[in-house]
Amino acid sequence: MSESLLFTILIISAIGIASAVILYITARKFYVYEDPRIDRVEEALPSANCGGCGYAGCRAFAESIVKDNTLENKFCPVGGNEVMDNVAQIMGLVAEQNAPRTAVVRCNGTCEHRPKTKHYEGVQTCAIAAMHYGGETDCSYGCLGFGDCCVVCDFDAIHMNPSTGLPEVDDEKCVACGACVKACPKNLIELRKQMPKYRKIYVACRNTDKGGPAKKACSVACIGCSLCEKECKYDAITIANNLAFIDSDKCKLCRKCVAVCPTHAIIEENFPPPKEKPVGENKPEAAEA
Amino acid sequence: MLKTFKKGGVHPPENKRSADKSIEALPQPDIATILVAQHIGAPSKILVSKGETIRVGQLIAQSSGFVSTNIHSSVSGKVARIDTVSDVSGYKKEAVIIQVAGDEWLDTIDRSDELITESILDARAITDKILEAGIVGLGGATFPTHVKLMPPPGMKAEVLIINGVECEPFLTSDHRLMLEKGEEILVGTRLLMKALGVKRAVIGIENNKSDAIRNFRILGAKYPGIEVCALRVKYPQGGEKQLIKAVTGREVPSGALPVAVGAVVNNVGTVFAVYEAVMKNKPLIERIVTVTGNSLSKPSNFKVRIGSPVRQLIDAAGGLPDDTARVISGGPMMGKALPSVDVPVSKGTSGILVLSEKEGHRKAVKNCIRCGRCVGVCPMGLEPYLLMTLSEKRLWEKAEAEKVMDCIECGSCSFTCPSNRPLLDHIRLGKLSVGNLIRSRK
Numbered sequence: 001m002s003e004s005l006l007f008t009i010l011i012i013s014a015i016g017i018a019s020a021v022i023l024y025i026t027a028r029k030f031y032v033y034e035d036p037r038i039d040r041v042e043e044a045l046p047s048a049n050c051g052g053c054g055y056a057g058c059r060a061f062a063e064s065i066v067k068d069n070t071l072e073n074k075f076c077p078v079g080g081n082e083v084m085d086n087v088a089q090i091m092g093l094v095a096e097q098n099a100p101r102t103a104v105v106r107c108n109g110t111c112e113h114r115p116k117t118k119h120y121e122g123v124q125t126c127a128i129a130a131m132h133y134g135g136e137t138d139c140s141y142g143c144l145g146f147g148d149c150c151v152v153c154d155f156d157a158i159h160m161n162p163s164t165g166l167p168e169v170d171d172e173k174c175v176a177c178g179a180c181v182k183a184c185p186k187n188l189i190e191l192r193k194q195m196p197k198y199r200k201i202y203v204a205c206r207n208t209d210k211g212g213p214a215k216k217a218c219s220v221a222c223i224g225c226s227l228c229e230k231e232c233k234y235d236a237i238t239i240a241n242n243l244a245f246i247d248s249d250k251c252k253l254c255r256k257c258v259a260v261c262p263t264h265a266i267i268e269e270n271f272p273p274p275k276e277k278p279v280g281e282n283k284p285e286a287a288e289a
Numbered sequence: 290m291l292k293t294f295k296k297g298g299v300h301p302p303e304n305k306r307s308a309d310k311s312i313e314a315l316p317q318p319d320i321a322t323i324l325v326a327q328h329i330g331a332p333s334k335i336l337v338s339k340g341e342t343i344r345v346g347q348l349i350a351q352s353s354g355f356v357s358t359n360i361h362s363s364v365s366g367k368v369a370r371i372d373t374v375s376d377v378s379g380y381k382k383e384a385v386i387i388q389v390a391g392d393e394w395l396d397t398i399d400r401s402d403e404l405i406t407e408s409i410l411d412a413r414a415i416t417d418k419i420l421e422a423g424i425v426g427l428g429g430a431t432f433p434t435h436v437k438l439m440p441p442p443g444m445k446a447e448v449l450i451i452n453g454v455e456c457e458p459f460l461t462s463d464h465r466l467m468l469e470k471g472e473e474i475l476v477g478t479r480l481l482m483k484a485l486g487v488k489r490a491v492i493g494i495e496n497n498k499s500d501a502i503r504n505f506r507i508l509g510a511k512y513p514g515i516e517v518c519a520l521r522v523k524y525p526q527g528g529e530k531q532l533i534k535a536v537t538g539r540e541v542p543s544g545a546l547p548v549a550v551g552a553v554v555n556n557v558g559t560v561f562a563v564y565e566a567v568m569k570n571k572p573l574i575e576r577i578v579t580v581t582g583n584s585l586s587k588p589s590n591f592k593v594r595i596g597s598p599v600r601q602l603i604d605a606a607g608g609l610p611d612d613t614a615r616v617i618s619g620g621p622m623m624g625k626a627l628p629s630v631d632v633p634v635s636k637g638t639s640g641i642l643v644l645s646e647k648e649g650h651r652k653a654v655k656n657c658i659r660c661g662r663c664v665g666v667c668p669m670g671l672e673p674y675l676l677m678t679l680s681e682k683r684l685w686e687k688a689e690a691e692k693v694m695d696c697i698e699c700g701s702c703s704f705t706c707p708s709n710r711p712l713l714d715h716i717r718l719g720k721l722s723v724g725n726l727i728r729s730r731k
Contacts, residue, residue, distance in 0.1 A: 118379070118628050121651050123714045131718055133628060134379030209373065209381065 037090055038066045044086045045076055050154050052077045052177025071095050078175040099249075101176035101191040103158065103169045105149075108204035108267060109142040110164040114218035130185035138217035141207045143167070143188055149180035171198040171270070192248035199253055200269040201246060208241040215263060222265040228257035291496055293521040294531040297668040299701045301524055301622060303497060307461045307581050307588035312469055314592040315605055321364045321387045321596035322374055322633040323349065328431040330356035335385060341368045346395040346572055349385050352420070358433045359423035363574035363594035365393040376635070377618050379628035387596070399569040406476050408483075408567060415484040415567055422566030423573050423636075427558035428452060428463075428527065429619055431637040434559055438484050440548040447551035449482055449490040450536050451560055454520065454527035456495060457620025460640040462577040463557045465590045467494070467501040470561055475505070475512045477564035482514065485553055490515045492557075493536050495522045524622060525699035529554045531668050543695050558639075578634060580606040582643030584613065593634050600630040602641055614649025617642040622700045655708035663702035663712055669695050673702035673712045680719035685726050693719045694727075 041062040049057040053076050055064055065074055065087065075098050076083050088095035114137045120129055126148035134140025145165040150158050157173035158180055160166070167180075171194075181189045188206055203222050207214040211223030224242030231237075236250035237257060246257070246266070258266045326332035333350035337343060343362045350360040366389040373381035394400060410418065420435040440446055451474070455463040467474060478490050492509075494502050496519050505517045518536050525531055530541045532554055539550040547554055555563075558577060565571040574595055581588040586607030593602060599616065603609050609616075609630065617624040618638055663673040671692060679688040693716060702712040 123711045128711075128714050128718050131721055132378070132625070132714075134375065134381075138375075140375070140380045 035066050038062050040090050041087050046078045048078045050177040077177055100194040102171055102174050102194045103189050104192050104202050105167050106188045106204050106206050107143040108220045109218050113220045126185050148183045152179045152183040198270045203244045204267045205265045208243050210242055220264050227260045231256045231260045291521040292535050293523050294534040296670050297666045298523040299666050299704055301458045304458045305461050307579050307590055310589050312465050312590045312592050317364050317389050318597040318601055322384050323596040324382055324384045324635050325350045326382055327635040328358045328425040333360050337368050339368050344393045344395050346398050358425055361572040361574050363596050364389045366390040377625050398571045405568040412484045415480050418567045424562045425636050428556035429637050429639045437553055444548045446485045446487050446553045449487050450554045451492040452554055453492050453494040453557045456524045456527040459581045459642050460579045460620045462579045462590055464498050466577055471504045471508050473564045474557055474560050477560035480567050491518045491536050493518045493520055493532050495520050497522050528697050579640040584610040584645040585643050596633045598631050612646045613643055614646045615644040652709040662705045666701040666705045677712045677715040680715040685722050688719045689723045693723050
């Protein structure tokens with residue numbers, strides 16, 4: 001009895017020691033040096049694995065930073081400048097300062113602004129609908145309303161509003177990873193510079209048709225009249241292909257363009273309600289400028 | 290035992306309601322809208338400007354590359370404007386809009402019905418005439434014909450196959466053309482044989498058009514080298530690769546051109562256009578369009594000026610019935626629902642199909658029951674259920690490895706699916722995405 005017990009212990013121990021030796025030798029022979037900074041950089045990143053930086057995930061981004069040993073054109077939109085500064089500290093480099101961005105949907109073609117003229121009953125995704133048709137309305141540039149952008153958002157930051165049929169961005173949740181920008185077959189979503197209190201002024205239209213047909217298809221279409229371009233003191237507005245574009249890096253949120261737009265294609269968001277305008281607005285505006 | 294292709298295929302109800310209606314020439318439209326992208330390849334370059342007076346047959350847009358074609362005016366009158374208009378897809382495309390006045394043809398065009406059988410032109414001159422006349426594949430794919438006649442170096446055509454299959458249900462334009470213009474088609478075939486330098490041509494016709502087969506057998510005695518091949522009815526026999534398989538028994542390798550197995554395929558409509566271009570000097574400005582549907586009071590085959598609005602065709606065929614759900618451009622299997630009946634007829638419009646409320650809606654999609662019918666009917670030997678899943682999951686590399694690019698978009702899988710799954714919609718998205726992926730690698 002005791003003999004068999006002894007044998008068992010001996011054999012198991014012998015196997016254990018032999019395995020340990022093999023493992024030790026293998027580990028030595030096949031040792032791959034990995035920069036310890038990769039792990040530290042990865043730890044500093046937010047672990048969202050959203051791909052907003054342009055790499056397959058946080059690990060791949062960390063590897064690329066360490067491998068290239070530079071922070072040029074490398075930015076984590078989720079973590080922002082704070083995280084990039086931490087990464088820079090680990091790497092002993094200086095991070096580029098990027099203004100935080102947020103997504104906006106450049107279409108305001110709600111049911112009353114843009115009446116439906118056709119009926120699509122195929123597969124209910126934007127990608128397939130856009131491949132087959134210009135959409136259910138006469139505007140072939142606008143939102144299709146099947147919500148591909150909401151499906152791809154990892155941060156629960158964009159939702160379809162059932163009453164307007166358009167997606168709406170939750171500014172507090174949006175990290176500007178750009179997943180929705182890639183998902184939209186109509187290129188309607190744009191990442192714009194985040195302004196204080198999430199204030200936004202943008203052209204909610206991508207219609208490049210001439211004024212007449214554009215206005216006929218949708219009452220709030222940009223007709224490329226260039227009134228806003230003339231009104232803007234900061235050269236933030238440019239007109240190309242019958243469509244206005246407001247550069248968020250130059251815009252000072254003066255809202256003059258909103259007032260002159262004849263079709264109300266320029267939208268202001270998160271500003272105080274119009275009644276308090278003369279009192280409430282001027283002070284912070286002056287401070288920002 | 291009649292010949293047919295081997296893999297897959299389906300048997301949709303034929304519904305050839307307009308088969309016994311002879312071709313009627315439709316009057317000119319009041320306003321013609323001529324798109325500049327009526328073919329596969331680069332859009333043509335517009336040559337005319339607003340206010341210019343033009344005549345029938347005048348070149349209005351020039352080919353802008355090797356895979357591109359010339360576009361001619363189908364009417365005479367003044368250019369009202371050059372603008373973007375909605376085409377079949379609902380997207381805006383560039384077009385020349387002509388206010389029609391009179392019917393002034395170019396003097397060079399021979400408008401008589403007289404049959405000319407002999408041509409002194411050599412192969413190169415015939416190809417040049419075809420290029421000049423802006424002829425594209427009239428079966429629906431609109432691939433420029435002159436490209437087919439100039440195979441890549443190192444490849445040699447051995448047999449010319451004339452596609453008279455018309456396997457799409459409802460459509461009868463090719464059938465009528467074969468009955469009424471049989472001799473012209475045979476002359477056109479001889480011209481194409483000369484252009485390609487081949488000794489043998491085969492006209493493939495499905496057995497449901499026995500009168501056309503008989504017609505060609507009688508007429509063909511005068512034209513050596515042209516055979517008629519009767520084929521067993523099966524969709525999609527009119528597909529280029531399926532027809533080659535059925536007629537010659539050869540299989541076109543994945544990703545290769547038909548000329549890799551020595552075959553060049555042209556539709557009967559195209560052959561007739563070649564005859565008119567070479568013998569009559571007439572560019573491609575008209576085509577035969579079947580206007581049909583179970584609810585339509587007067588299904589017909591019309592000879593239509595390209596650029597006429599679809600509304601005019603439907604009105605001539607008895608008007609749009611009240612319970613219309615969809616109007617399809619093309620046949621029921623591969624056609625595309627029109628966003629509006631104001632879109633113009635283009636070179637690729639083979640038919641206009643009106644579907645009633647009862648026929649024109651999609652059925653509720655249910656889960657895949659793994660019956661494998663889509664695999665069984667796929668004429669390309671693909672696995673449609675798998676391609677759909679890969680496309681839904683956006684696994685483009687895997688879809689490419691599963692040969693999604695070989696899909697000919699015949700729709701047999703969606704037609705046969707007992708769960709009404711939209712297989713082809715997803716596969717098309719897969720083709721589009723994989724195509725972009727392949728291009729991005731270059």
